[in-house]
Amino acid sequence: MYIILVYDIALDQNGAKVLRHVFKICKKYLSHVQKSVFEGELTKSQLQKLTTELDKWVRNDKDSIIIFKNRNKNWLDKKFIGLDMSDETSNFF
Template identity: 60%
Template sequence: MYVILMYDILIDERGPKVTRNTFKICKKYLTHIQKSVFEGNLTELNLMKLKSELNGYIRKDKDSLIIFKSRSEKWLNKEFLAIEDDKTSNFF
């Protein structure tokens, strides 16, 4: 399945550590395309692993993480309004 993941981490005393670990985990499974946005194809098992690892760091009362899922990237269109980054070439 095709996944787009984005997160917002509250910057408080633990925020930098949460941000750092969240970024590393996401980078392990997906392609980093912009600040706190990642994309890529994952199996159901790898999506479960990703969410399990993130649950160890994301604070349910302070942080936000959204995962959009699609059966295939061919159902998505991408439009650039400024700099076009080739890291996002998974979209057509």
């Protein structure tokens, strides 16, 4: 399945540490698209591993992660407003 993951980590006392770990975990499974946005193709088991690892770091009262799932990336369309990063983020066509 095709995944788009977006996160917001509160930058309080422990936020920088949480942010580093969340970023590294996401980078292990997905392609980094933009600041706190990742995308890529994952199996169900890979998605489960990803969410399990993230659950260890995300603070439910301060941070949030949204995971968009789609069976096929061909159903998605990408439009840039402002800086066009299509050379760096060519996962959508």
